[in-house]
Amino acid sequence: MDMIWGWVNKLQEELDEAGQNQAAQLIDQISDDVAELNIGKVEATMPEALALSRSLQNPWLEVYFRHWEMRNRVGSLVQGEVALKDAVEFFEFAHREETLECPQSICVTQDLTECYANMDGPGWVEERMAVAEETLDRISPKWNCFQCLSCEYAEALIDDQRYHEALSYLDQQEQKILAAGEELFGSLSSRKVMAYIKLGEYEKAYELFLQNIKNSEKNYQWRKHVEMDNVSRAHLLALLGKIDEAREALPAWNSISPMSYQTWIAAAVAIAKQDEGFNTWSLSSVIQQALNYYVSVGTYRKIIDVAMDQIDLALARGSVWCANRALMMMQETLPKLRKQDGIQIIIDQYAEKIATFGQAKLPVLANELLEWLNGQEERDPEKEIDWLQMAAKALPEDQEVLSSLIDALKALNADQEAMEYLWAFVEKDRTDSQLAYTLLGLLINGQKLTELERFITLFESESAIALWSKIQRALNEKNLDQAKSLSFRMYELYPDYRGPISVLVYVFVEQKDFANAAKWKRTLANMEEDPRNQLWDVMSYLCAAENWDEARNVAAELEINLVSESGVIEEDWGLVYIRTFTEDGPYDALAQCNGPVTARILEPSPPSMKEQLCNDWVVFDAEHLVERPEDENERFIPVFRKLHTLEKGNFGTSWFVDGAFPGEELFNQFKAQLDEKGWRIWVRSPEDYKVTDSENNDELLAGIYFVLTAPQSISAKEIDQVMHDLIKGWPHQMVWYYLAKEAGKAVEPHLALIERYQLD
Structure with missing residues (x-):
C-alpha cells in the first residue's frame, strides 16, 4: 500500500501541519467521490484540485488528481473517443522526467487502455496487452496496480475471445501476488466470472461470484462495487434461468451509472428472452437511452453489442421501427470501429430478417387514427409509431397528429427523430405554436445552444416565443x-403569460431578494382560481425577507391561527425535518418548527459536512417532501426543503465520540454539564449498540456514539480538554480521534482504545 499511497499520505500530513486542512482533505475526497460514484461532484471539484497541485508546484499531485479524473470519466462514465485526447495527453504528462517516478504514473496505463477498450475493445487488443505488459514488467506483485493492470490484460484476452487463456493468466497472476505475501482484492476473480460467462459456464461463474461477495464482507464496500455486484447478481441469476429472483435483484435503471448499463441490459435481455411479458416498449426505451449515451461519449463497440440485443428484442415484439432504428445505429457506427470483422455480415442478416416483416398498415383511415387510438384500452407508442408516421405524412397540416407522433418518439427516447419532425414543421409554420415550444424544450434539455440560436431567428425578435427562448437561454x-x-420585457408585452412571472420569482429567490420574490409570487397567486399553494410560497418569501406583518396577513388569508398577534413569529409548531442539499447530497436535520414556515435546527451536522447547521434559524418551503402515512397512528415528522437561513447558529465543527456507555447517571450528568456550557450533543448510536473489550475476555459492553459541537469561539484544544475533564471518572475511556488530532494532542491513546474496543 505504501508504494502507491505513501507519498500521498506524507503530503497530506505536511499540508495539515501547514494549516492547509482543506487541501489535505481534498486529496482523499477526490478518490472517495470516485469510489462512491459521486460523478457530478468529481467533475465540479476537479478544477479546484488541479489548481491546488499547480499552486503547490507539485506535478506528482497533478498526476494523482488527473488519474482519478480519468477513473471517473473512462471508468464510471465509460467515455471512449470523447476522452481519448485527454487520456493520451495525460499519459504523456505522466511519463515526463518530473512525473515518471510518481507511483500513480503506473495507474495512468490503466486509464489509457480502458479508454481504448471503451472505444473498441477487440480493435485495440494487441495495443492494450502490450502497454499493460510493459508496465507490469516495471512493478512487482506487491503493488496494488499489479492487480489492476492484470485485469486490463485479462479483459483484452476476453475481448479477443481467448477465454481459457484469460483464466490461465488470471490464475498465474494470483499466484504471483500470493507468493509476494499480498492480499487478493477480488478484482482478478471478478474477471474470471466474466470469462466463465463468455464460456457459458454460468454455474461456475455464479459460484465464484458468491465466493467473491463472501470474501469481501469484512471490508467496507464502496458504492461503485455495490452497484457492480447488484447488477452482476441479476445477470447471473437470469442466465441460470432463475427469472423471478433475477427480476427482484435487478436494480432500477435510474439508480445505476453508465458503467453498469451494458451488464444491466444483458440481464434484462436474458430475463426478456424467458419472460415475454418483460419484453416491452419501456425496456426498449431504456436500451435506447443507453445507446444514445454511448453515441454521445464515443463508446462504439458497446453500440454494436447493445444494438444487436435491441434488434432481437424488437423483432420478438414485432417492432419493425425499433429494429430498423437500431440497425441504422449499427450501420453508422461500423466505420468508427478499428476491427470490423464479420459485423457487416451481421448487419445484412438483420436487414433481411427485418424485411420479412413487411410494411405496417394503418388500422383505420389517417384522419380517424387519433380517435381510434384514444379508444384503445392500452397504449403502446412502439406499435403506434409507424401508424402515426403514415398519418403525419398523409395529413401534413394536422398538428394533433404530429404532436401525438412527437409524444411517441419522446417516450421511446428518440428525441433526435422528434426534433427532425419539429424542425420541418416550425421552419415552415413560424408561429407561436405548442409544437414550437416542444422543440424549444428539447433544444434546452439537450443543451443544443447552437441550434437554439437558429430557432430564435425564425421568429420576430419580441414575439412571445422569441422572448421566452432568450429567457431560457439566459437561464x-x-x-x-x-x-x-x-x-x-415579456411581462410588459404579454401580461397574461405566467412563464416570465415564474422566472422573476425564481431569479429573485436565487438572488436572495425575497421581498420581490414575494411580490411576483403574489402576482401569480392572483391569477389562480385557488391561490392557496402560491400563498404558502408568498408567506415563505415574506418570512425570508423578515416582513413579519405581511407574513401574518398571508397566514390569515390561509386561515392559519397564530397565537401571537404581531412581530416575529416564534411559536411551538412541533418537530419537523429540514432538508438541506449539500455537496454530498440531501441531508435531513431534526428541527423545532416555530412558525408556519420557520424552524430552528436542533441536531449538530455530521462531522463530514463542511457547513454546521446546528441552531440555525431557517425558512422552509411548505411543500411536503415525504407523504404522510395512511395509518394515522404511525409517528410522522414532516420533511421540508430549506429555503433560506435567517440566522446562523454559530456552532463549530462536529466531533465524533465513540466507546463504552458509562451508564445513565454518568451520561446524563455529562450532558447536563455540556448544556450549561451551551454546547450540543446528539446521540446517533442505536439502542442495541455494543462494543467488545478485548482486554477483558472479549466482554460485550453497552456502547454509545455521539457527535458533539461547541460554539465557534471554542477551539478544538479547549473541547479536547473539557472532554478529558468530564469523563475522567468513567469506567471506560471514550475515543475522539479526529478531535485530538485537530487539537494537536497525541492520537496514540485513541488508536489504542479503538483497537481495544474493536471500534470501526
Missing part, C-alpha cells in the same frame, strides 16, 4: 440579470 447560461430583464 441556461446562468445569466440571471439578463433573464430578469427579458422577463420584465
